[in-house]
Amino acid sequence: MIDVIRRKNLTYGQFIIFATLLFALCFFGIPVVWLISAAFRSEVSLYSAKAFDWPDLVSFAESWVTLTTYNDFQILLWAKNTLIYCAGGVILSLIACIPAGYALALSEFPGRRLILIATLIAMITPSTALVLPIFLELNLLGLTNSYSGMVLASGFFPFGVYLTYIFFSSSLPKGVLDSAVIDGCSRFQVFTRIALPLAKPIISLVAFFSFLAIWANYFLAFVLLSDPTLYNLPVGLTDLVSSSGALSNLAGNDIPIRKPEVILAAMLIIVPVLIVFLAAQRFVKSGMLAGAEKG
Amino acid sequence: MGAAVELHGIKKSFGSVNVIDGVDLAVEQGEFVVFVGPSGSGKSTLLRVIAGLESTTSGDIIIDDHNVTYAEPSDRGIAMVFQSYALYPHMNVFENIAFNLRLAKTPKSEVDRLVLDAARILKLEALLDRSPAQLSGGQRQRVAIGRAIVRQPKVFLFDEPLSNLDAGMRVEMRLEIERLHRELGAAMVYVTHDQVEAMTLADRIVALDDGHIQQIGSPLELYKNPSNLFVAGFIGSPKMNLVTGKVGQVASENSVELDGKAQVKISASVSGQASGDVVTVGIRPEAVKIVQAGQADAIQAEIEAIERLGNVTYVYADAGMSQLVTIQVDAEFSHNIGDKLAIAFAPEQLHLFDKDGQVITP
Numbered sequence A: 001m002i003d004v005i006r007r008k009n010l011t012y013g014q015f016i017i018f019a020t021l022l023f024a025l026c027f028f029g030i031p032v033v034w035l036i037s038a039a040f041r042s043e044v045s046l047y048s049a050k051a052f053d054w055p056d057l058v059s060f061a062e063s064w065v066t067l068t069t070y071n072d073f074q075i076l077l078w079a080k081n082t083l084i085y086c087a088g089g090v091i092l093s094l095i096a097c098i099p100a101g102y103a104l105a106l107s108e109f110p111g112r113r114l115i116l117i118a119t120l121i122a123m124i125t126p127s128t129a130l131v132l133p134i135f136l137e138l139n140l141l142g143l144t145n146s147y148s149g150m151v152l153a154s155g156f157f158p159f160g161v162y163l164t165y166i167f168f169s170s171s172l173p174k175g176v177l178d179s180a181v182i183d184g185c186s187r188f189q190v191f192t193r194i195a196l197p198l199a200k201p202i203i204s205l206v207a208f209f210s211f212l213a214i215w216a217n218y219f220l221a222f223v224l225l226s227d228p229t230l231y232n233l234p235v236g237l238t239d240l241v242s243s244s245g246a247l248s249n250l251a252g253n254d255i256p257i258r259k260p261e262v263i264l265a266a267m268l269i270i271v272p273v274l275i276v277f278l279a280a281q282r283f284v285k286s287g288m289l290a291g292a293e294k295g
Numbered sequence B: 001m002g003a004a005v006e007l008h009g010i011k012k013s014f015g016s017v018n019v020i021d022g023v024d025l026a027v028e029q030g031e032f033v034v035f036v037g038p039s040g041s042g043k044s045t046l047l048r049v050i051a052g053l054e055s056t057t058s059g060d061i062i063i064d065d066h067n068v069t070y071a072e073p074s075d076r077g078i079a080m081v082f083q084s085y086a087l088y089p090h091m092n093v094f095e096n097i098a099f100n101l102r103l104a105k106t107p108k109s110e111v112d113r114l115v116l117d118a119a120r121i122l123k124l125e126a127l128l129d130r131s132p133a134q135l136s137g138g139q140r141q142r143v144a145i146g147r148a149i150v151r152q153p154k155v156f157l158f159d160e161p162l163s164n165l166d167a168g169m170r171v172e173m174r175l176e177i178e179r180l181h182r183e184l185g186a187a188m189v190y191v192t193h194d195q196v197e198a199m200t201l202a203d204r205i206v207a208l209d210d211g212h213i214q215q216i217g218s219p220l221e222l223y224k225n226p227s228n229l230f231v232a233g234f235i236g237s238p239k240m241n242l243v244t245g246k247v248g249q250v251a252s253e254n255s256v257e258l259d260g261k262a263q264v265k266i267s268a269s270v271s272g273q274a275s276g277d278v279v280t281v282g283i284r285p286e287a288v289k290i291v292q293a294g295q296a297d298a299i300q301a302e303i304e305a306i307e308r309l310g311n312v313t314y315v316y317a318d319a320g321m322s323q324l325v326t327i328q329v330d331a332e333f334s335h336n337i338g339d340k341l342a343i344a345f346a347p348e349q350l351h352l353f354d355k356d357g358q359v360i361t362p
Helices: A013-040 A043-048 A059-107 A112-124 A126-141 A147-154 A158-170 A174-183 A189-200 A200-215 A221-223 A233-244 A259-291 B043-051 B093-103 B108-121 B137-149 B167-184 B195-201 B219-224 B229-234
Strands: B005-014 B015-027 B032-036 B059-063 B080-083 B155-159 B188-192 B203-208 B212-217 B239-248 B253-258 B263-265 B279-281 B288-290 B299-308 B314-317 B323-327 B342-347 B352-353
Touching: A013 A189, A013 A259, A043 A259, A059 A112, A059 A147, A059 A158, A059 A200, A059 A233, A059 B155, A126 A147, A126 A221, A126 B229, A147 A221, A158 A200, A174 A189, A174 B080, A174 B093, A189 B314, A200 A259, A200 B005, A200 B137, A200 B188, A221 A233, A221 B288, A233 A259, A233 B059, A259 B279, B005 B043, B015 B212, B032 B043, B032 B195, B043 B059, B043 B155, B093 B108, B093 B137, B093 B203, B108 B137, B155 B203, B167 B195, B167 B263, B188 B195, B195 B219, B203 B219, B203 B229, B203 B239, B212 B229, B212 B253, B239 B323, B253 B279, B288 B323, B314 B342, B323 B342
Parallel strands: B032 B188, B032 B203, B080 B155, B155 B188
Antiparallel strands: B005 B015, B005 B059, B203 B212, B239 B253, B239 B279, B253 B263, B279 B352, B288 B342, B299 B314, B299 B342, B314 B323
């Protein structure tokens, strides 16, 4: 008689893991689901109906029109500003991070260690702590309250330098670079024709993290920008909430921005990040795994 | 026309560590020279210095009558094949081979002709559209060699090109490189730690240790007449038996008393050595004979291990010396572990080394 040894359906440990995951899913997921559903409901429904009511496209359309047209299409202007800061900042950070990480990983030059340590320090310093010096610097250059100043400050992304440094020092086979030198590449050509095409995963990863950091950056924009026409979405949304009194239920407040509009504005900040994340996921994953593979 | 490669007093140090310590060498046109040595001997560094991937600390490199000591790698007239293949992962086979031609702005028709020629020589025609990831190790190494061929270099440099391949593929590629050398007639400098590769491919072997050239010569010269203990121990597999002993006199014949107290006769005089001087006796496993017990020069030994390789058998026997004696015997060797043997060293096949490890020439 041969015993058949079967795998147990659910071990005690697995049960704990699943229960913890389920709790985390509910704890973090339910507010997001509520936020999405609330964007499709009217002010009245938010107060009177049950917590998760059916979405109502008419309410959604009304809130959307009110929000976007309010104050001469203000929120769309902020969205456009945010896109400009993001695009400029991401491009600037890529232009700075990728060559910097490459040089730190693959060349020897005086001060290399110092720059690497400085990068690490800048990386672990909370970005809010750097905002004031950046403000003073840009103020000196007369670049506060301007697109260029905001883009310049957004392009500062030491984490990207470090990510690229790790990628080039661990994932790029040295033999390939030697081989390119023997084939007649100049230093610059080794970078442009060999290293860059092989660095697509890390370029995507740096672009993704840099986009995330700039898109939701509240404090930097809050300090650098005082002109409402230059606000990005996070600062604009705060301004919208406080100036409209949407969350305070004041009697006689006839500003059309109410809770559904504010929730919709919050969605406007979240949704693009979700879309970018889903689109970049494949690259982000391969970028994170790239170092684990042998070249 | 001078030598293909001349090295004059090449030194290379990394910080305070001298990796290459004054190497002089000339590689003739069309010659196949193999650098062998253990890890850390400086053989790969020396090759990289010739290629220009490492700068020299001092000394001159002459390639094809041009002093290229300070020239860019691409201007030295060399091509190099790496152990890791070093193919460009984002280019297909054709583009990998064509890359240096494109950098040199070679006309398109010429690029096509050269790449297809190289592909034909290396039997890569069917693979030109593939990416490196879709190739086997042997195919990848062929592409790497193809990339070297299209440069039409004066000198090919190979840095352990077969180390990443399995045993069968190694033999195949070894024959291929040998054929290529015959067909192209260019000088080749080849680094390996594999003795079989060194012995089979080389016109001359350069044995390196500790940044110094220990001996240069044809494979058989190094095997039969090693000039020092390092070469004696390094060339040959299994290793030469090396036993320390003292010079002595038995009657009118020269002899050495081994550290197991056994006496061995030596055929020639021990020039320059006084009685009692410490020497090392070396004998190849195939020169150790099994003899009748009781024979005059027989040494008693007990079998510790037997390795049967099919065509030949190696016996490791304890003869009371500091290390086991390796003996090469017939495949049908019938003894077992623990059996007693009488062995003898043929006097004319002994190598003697002085206390500094240099060979004592009769």
